[in-house]
Amino acid sequence: xxxxxxxxxxxxxxxxxxxxxHVGSLHAADDEMAVRHARDVYTRRxxxxxxxxxxxxxxxxxxxxxxxxxxxxxxxxxYRHPTFYDIPDNVPHM
Amino acid sequence: MTPTPDPSHEAGSAYDGxxxxxxxxxxxxxxxxxxxxxxxxxxxxxxVPDDVDAAAxxxxxxxxxxxxxxxxxxxxxxxxxxxxxxxxxxLANTALDLLGQARLLLARAAAADAxxxxxxxxxxxxxxxxxxxxxxxxxxxxxxxxAEVPNGDFAHTMVRLLLFSTARLAVLGRxxxxxxxxxxxxxxxxxxxxTYHRDYxxxxxxxxxxxxxxxHRRLLAALDExxxxxxxxxxxxxxxxxxxxxxxxxxxxxxAAEVDVVxxxxxxxxxxxxxxxxxxxxxxxxxxxxxxxTESLTRLLAEMQVVxxxxxxxxx
Amino acid sequence: xxxxxxxxxxxxxxxxxxxxxxxxxEPRDWMPDGYRRTxxxxxxxxxxxxxxxxxxxxxxxxxxxxxxxxxxxxxxxQDEAGHGLYLYSAAETLGVSRQELTEMLxxxxxxxxxxxxxxxxSYADVGTIGWLVDGAAICxxxxxxxxxxxxxxxAMIRVCKEESFHQRQGYELxxxxxxxxxxxxxxxxxxxxxxxxxxxxxxxxxxxxSPHTEQSMAWGIKRNTNDDLRQRFVDMSVPQAEALGxxxxxxxxxxxxxxxxxxxxxxxxxxxxxxVKGNGPCNAQRIAHRRRAHEDGAWVRxxxxxxxxxxxxxxxx
Numbered sequence: 001x002x003x004x005x006x007x008x009x010x011x012x013x014x015x016x017x018x019x020x021x022h023v024g025s026l027h028a029a030d031d032e033m034a035v036r037h038a039r040d041v042y043t044r045r046x047x048x049x050x051x052x053x054x055x056x057x058x059x060x061x062x063x064x065x066x067x068x069x070x071x072x073x074x075x076x077x078x079y080r081h082p083t084f085y086d087i088p089d090n091v092p093h094m
Numbered sequence: 095m096t097p098t099p100d101p102s103h104e105a106g107s108a109y110d111g112x113x114x115x116x117x118x119x120x121x122x123x124x125x126x127x128x129x130x131x132x133x134x135x136x137x138x139x140x141x142v143p144d145d146v147d148a149a150a151x152x153x154x155x156x157x158x159x160x161x162x163x164x165x166x167x168x169x170x171x172x173x174x175x176x177x178x179x180x181x182x183x184x185l186a187n188t189a190l191d192l193l194g195q196a197r198l199l200l201a202r203a204a205a206a207d208a209x210x211x212x213x214x215x216x217x218x219x220x221x222x223x224x225x226x227x228x229x230x231x232x233x234x235x236x237x238x239x240x241a242e243v244p245n246g247d248f249a250h251t252m253v254r255l256l257l258f259s260t261a262r263l264a265v266l267g268r269x270x271x272x273x274x275x276x277x278x279x280x281x282x283x284x285x286x287x288x289t290y291h292r293d294y295x296x297x298x299x300x301x302x303x304x305x306x307x308x309x310h311r312r313l314l315a316a317l318d319e320x321x322x323x324x325x326x327x328x329x330x331x332x333x334x335x336x337x338x339x340x341x342x343x344x345x346x347x348x349x350a351a352e353v354d355v356v357x358x359x360x361x362x363x364x365x366x367x368x369x370x371x372x373x374x375x376x377x378x379x380x381x382x383x384x385x386x387x388t389e390s391l392t393r394l395l396a397e398m399q400v401v402x403x404x405x406x407x408x409x410x
Numbered sequence: 411x412x413x414x415x416x417x418x419x420x421x422x423x424x425x426x427x428x429x430x431x432x433x434x435x436e437p438r439d440w441m442p443d444g445y446r447r448t449x450x451x452x453x454x455x456x457x458x459x460x461x462x463x464x465x466x467x468x469x470x471x472x473x474x475x476x477x478x479x480x481x482x483x484x485x486x487x488q489d490e491a492g493h494g495l496y497l498y499s500a501a502e503t504l505g506v507s508r509q510e511l512t513e514m515l516x517x518x519x520x521x522x523x524x525x526x527x528x529x530x531x532s533y534a535d536v537g538t539i540g541w542l543v544d545g546a547a548i549c550x551x552x553x554x555x556x557x558x559x560x561x562x563x564x565a566m567i568r569v570c571k572e573e574s575f576h577q578r579q580g581y582e583l584x585x586x587x588x589x590x591x592x593x594x595x596x597x598x599x600x601x602x603x604x605x606x607x608x609x610x611x612x613x614x615x616x617x618x619x620s621p622h623t624e625q626s627m628a629w630g631i632k633r634n635t636n637d638d639l640r641q642r643f644v645d646m647s648v649p650q651a652e653a654l655g656x657x658x659x660x661x662x663x664x665x666x667x668x669x670x671x672x673x674x675x676x677x678x679x680x681x682x683x684x685x686v687k688g689n690g691p692c693n694a695q696r697i698a699h700r701r702r703a704h705e706d707g708a709w710v711r712x713x714x715x716x717x718x719x720x721x722x723x724x725x726x727x
Contacts, residue, residue: 003715004509005178007502024568025499026180027508029301029714030721036294037180040187041492061438163477170471170480173487174464174699177707179495179508182464186488190481197477219590224476248710304720305713312709401475401533409590410476410533410583 006055008034010042013050020052028053134198134283138275142206146342151274152207153236154337156226157383158265159199160237163227164391165258166192167398168245177248184294188255191287198280200226205276218407228402232385232392239374239382240323242391249302249309250316256295257320260356261327263288264349273341296360303364318369325373328353331383429630434560437503445629448622449559450504451520452631457497458515458522460569462696464490466530467539475533482579483536489576493569500561516701523547524682527690528608534587534594534601540580542602542609542647548573549643550613558630581650588655595655602651603659607677613640615679644672 005027011020023042028034034053043049142148169189176182204211204222211222212229220229240258245251266288269281302309328350337343361368380386402408421440428435435441468487474480498508514520525543530536551573554566584602587594614620614636626632634642644663651658662675684690 003712004507005711005715007499024496024565025502026495027178028180029711030718032297033714033718036297037184040184041180041495044187167472170484173468173471173484174461174491175703175706177703177710179461179491179498181707181710182491183488183495186484186491190484190488193477193481193484197481200477221476227477228475248707301717302710302713305715305717306709308709309713309716397472401473405475405591405593407591408475408594409586410479 005029005033006057008038008053009056009059010034010038011052011054012038012042015049020050025056031055134279135276138279140205140276143273143342146274146340147336148207149209150333150336150340151342152203152210153333154343155199155203155206155277156210157236157331157333159196159203159226160235161241161258161262162192162199163196164235164237164394165241165254166190166196167394168241169251169255171245172251181248185251188291188294191284191291195280195284195287196227197223198276198283202274202276202280214406219409220402220406224402224410228399229406232387232395234385235382235387235391235395236385237382237387237391238323238326239388240320240327242382242394243320243323243388244390246316246319247312248298249312250319252295252298252302253313253316253320255291256299256360257324257327257357259288259291259295261346261349261353263292264353264356265344265346268344268349272343277342292356299360299366300364303366314366317366318371321369321371322374326381326383329381329383333383429558432556432558432630434563435558436560444625445631446504448626448629449562449631450501450506452626453497453501453504453559453562453565454506454511454514454520455522457494457501457511458520459526460490460494460497461515462522462526462700464494465696465699466526466528466692467536469530470533470536473533474536479533479536479583486540486576486579489572493572496565496568497562500559500565503561512700512704516697516704518688518697521686523612524685524690525608525612526696527685527692528605529691531604532597532601534584534597535605537580537583537587537598538601538605540576540578541584541650542580542605543612544573544577544580545647546609546612546643548577549639549646553634553639554632557632581654584654584656598654599656602656606658606660610640610643610674610677611679611682611685613637613643615682616676619679641671644674648672 006029007025008028009025010023012023013020026034026037026041028037031053034055035051038051038053043051142151166189169185169192172185172189173182176185200223204226208222211225212234214220214225214229240254243254263285266281266284270278270285272278272281299313302313304310328346330345330347334343334345338345338348358368374381376384377386402410422442425435425439425441425445428439435445464487467483467490471480471484471487474483498511501511502508511520515522525546530539548570551566551570555563555570557563557566584598587598614623617623617635617637620636623632623635627635648658648663648665660675662673664673666673685693688694
């Protein structure tokens with residue numbers, strides 16, 4: 001089974017004077033491909049917009065609720081946290 | 095009598111104006127994202143310069159337009175078949191760019207010399223660009239054979255796109271100075287698009303060359319298969335020589351060295367040797383630019399033209 | 411996620427209060443297992459529908475009868491790839507990768523909208539799908555912009571913005587064809603006759619037979635019942651059909667002044683169940699197509715992964 005391309009988060013500055021805002025995610029093998037994909041998927045190649053991409057697993061997040069005891073580890077990664085999604089028995093490599 | 099949807103409920107907004115908007119037939123900028131955000135010919139003088147041979151200009155526009163149309167067709171066949179969703183979207187963008195170029199070039203061919211446009215039944219509403227695309231026989235298509243051969247695997251498409259876009263970018267890069275202001279404007283739009291196509295294909299060429307053993311093997315096979323079609327991209331047809339001499343078109347041979355340098359760079363950085371393959375022969379010297387094609391073009395056109403030809407007076 | 415049972419009741423109360431305030435649940439929030447499973451099932455099914463939905467229309471790109479229509483259709487089908495991508499991203503916030511989801515689709519463990527198991531047989535179908543199928547999808551989707559799961563709602567806002575254009579291009583194609591030849595008008599009517607009932611099925615079985623509706627509404631994942639949305643769709647579509655000059659193949663369709671709604675007949679729910687269970691006209695074909703694309707692309711995805719790894723190693727060395 002081949003490895004999936006990592007997930008990237010995409011931030012776009014729609015026009016000068018604005019902040020970059022999170023517009024969505026995509027998969028790419030490396031940073032350069034991620035920028036290219038972001039242009040194709042999220043801007044339809046409009047010129048003059050600025051794009052940031054960052055690997056989702058490089059983002060460090062605060063807890064959504066500071067009083068929440070469940071998310072104490074401050075180094076938790078935001079987008080790819082494990083889950084208890086129930087995988088049916090016949091799925092290989094799980 | 096007929097109740098209208100209640101605009102206050104939540105699904106109403108998506109329907110707002112549906113009935114009013116269906117009359118707006120000419121404005122497709124809102125549908126075709128990636129193409130036609132703005133009219134590239136806005137403010138351009140569209141009269142054919144007096145001293146230019148209109149028939150030669152029209153034929154030249156067909157050559158460039160058919161290259162784009164046929165290549166776009168092959169790229170669009172990837173839709174729902176690409177290696178991943180992101181590539182599906184990227185290939186569709188490229189197909190849309192080339193389709194946009196084709197439409198402008200076919201329309202210019204018709205404007206320069208109406209006699210190139212096939213005759214349709216009296217009163218047919220089919221516009222000239224569609225008459226040219228859907229009602230010409232294969233022998234009237236002037237595209238290079240590289241554009242028409244059937245798709246292979248992803249490596250095949252990347253090699254074809256690299257060869258095609260590198261040559262076309264070099265040609266359009268000079269065509270921006272054409273004495274025909276319409277061709278110059280079309281070229282200016284195309285240069286931006288083709289720069290992206292070439293980078294995209296070049297990056298994938300490198301990636302496949304240096305990826306896995308399998309991707310390396312597939313890339314070399316595709317390169318071997320397509321290389322014989324490369325020289326035709328840069329050969330001079332008499333029409334091209336004529337329009338180049340008139341300052342309207344570009345002789346592809348004049349950019350051959352430049353194209354070769356770019357390809358050599360891609361090959362070198364990818365660690366791939368230049369194939370030792372002779373050019374694909376024509377028939378008594380005739381090739382794609384003369385309307386002499388591979389067997390695959392008639393099949394491609396049979397598919398492309400089937401609906402339009404069934405309705406020669408149809409309105410779409 | 412490791413958690414303790416001690417505060418389970420408190421967390422549930424907090425979760426339910428968030429939903430009750432119409433606030434959004436975000437990926438790192440605590441959520442009941444059932445909620446996570448239900449959201450994932452719905453988002454994945456929605457994403458799969460976008461991707462499988464590329465096929466019935468995509469097959470006509472190479473046969474579009476005008477270059478303008480070709481550009482519109484290509485851009486539209488491309489949008490569907492984009493919508494699938496947005497929705498897979500939303501599903502991925504629940505910890506399941508796109509690859510896993512794709513495998514569940516091609517293995518038949520997850521479903522997609524049954525409408526795409528019907529064949530497209532003429533170019534008019536491109537218009538009918540835009541008008542009726544995308545129209546029905548909009549009825550379903552607009553309320554989902556306010557769904558309780560944040561990433562799903564945000565994806566839906568992007569999707570809905572583009573879908574309304576899709577519906578308009580479909581309607582505009584049909585309206586143009588209706589101004590064309592007799593053969594074109596007949597083509598439109600035939601297409602509408604074929605797609606009307608499957609479009610009504612898109613809202614799912616009648617509420618009495620809908621197993622998930624009640625819990626999904628309580629959790630704010632779903633905002634309206636199947637029958638409610640179906641009625642809304644019929645009420646909207648009838649005047650549009652009149653403006654177009656086509657009829658719907660339902661002898662029971664008539665305005666009911668007392669209810670303030672149209673009465674209409676029921677689709678063939680036996681056929682619906684056949685299609686859902688995999689015996690629709692195109693189920694096997696659609697899945698085989700998706701499986702082939704996914705498997706044929708594996709060597710390309712692997713090559714890019716290997717290349718990225720090599721570049722990274724060389725950068726370090």
